[in-house]
Amino acid sequence: MSDVIGVAWFKDERTYREALDVFTDPGNMPARYEDWRTLVRKQCELIKSGGNVAIRADIDPQTIVQWCNAHGFKADSQGRTAFANHVALEYQKTGQGIIIE
Template identity: 75%
Template sequence: MNDVIGVAWFKDEPTYRRALAIFTDPENMPATFADWKALVEKQCELIRGNGDIAIRADIDLETFADWCNAHGHKADSQGRTAFANHIALEYRKTGQGTVIE
């Protein structure tokens, strides 16, 4: 079976800007939504190029913050990675989720 890689996903620019405001490490994120989208597109090309599946880990700010609090994570790069890994694991278990084409 191919690996399933969770990718932290922001649905639009306003969500991205609000996320930067709550992240404890906004300096580790691309400055703009357009820059983030370009970076993620390249990452997803690499994932698919390796024969793996890229799955969207939608960062809804309230849900993400609640998940981080419940699992002992900060709203930072480690928290985003852990959340994306959690979404990938759920996809492996249930087959439910949004594959990034």
Template identity: 30%
Template sequence: MERPRSVGIAWYEPGDYPRIREAMAESGLPESYAAWQMSAIQVEREVSRSGVAVARIRIEPDTFLAWCRARDVAPDAKARAAFVRETHEAGGD
């Protein structure tokens, strides 16, 4: 299987993070934004070092929750990954 040239990574703004964690209670997101951000930056760097471009796909609570409702899916880690993939493929960020 050919490696993708670019991938999307879920990205949150500090002010959105508490609401995202609340909406995705079973997501496994760290309690603090700082802990999440540190982990996300580490993943981003590792992927970039492998030669794959990384696009930060912002997950804004209202947009993401509306997306989930429109597809009748729970706002969980699986939905988050699908949202990021769909947004990235559509050229969004």
């Protein structure tokens, strides 16, 4: 059985820039959206080459801080990972979500 792995996802450059403004660790992320896209493409290739499923965990800069606070995380890499894991679990329960092809 394949694993479902959530990948923190930003729908466009504007969303990415806004997210960098709310994260407490923007220095841990690529400064440019295109660099993030390159990194996430490689990550998704690795996930899929292992026989697993990559699922989009769409991050909304307006609500990610609230989600993190409500679940005991800072809006940082651990919070992003926790959110992505949450989305993956929801996909496993409901079958609803966007698979990264």
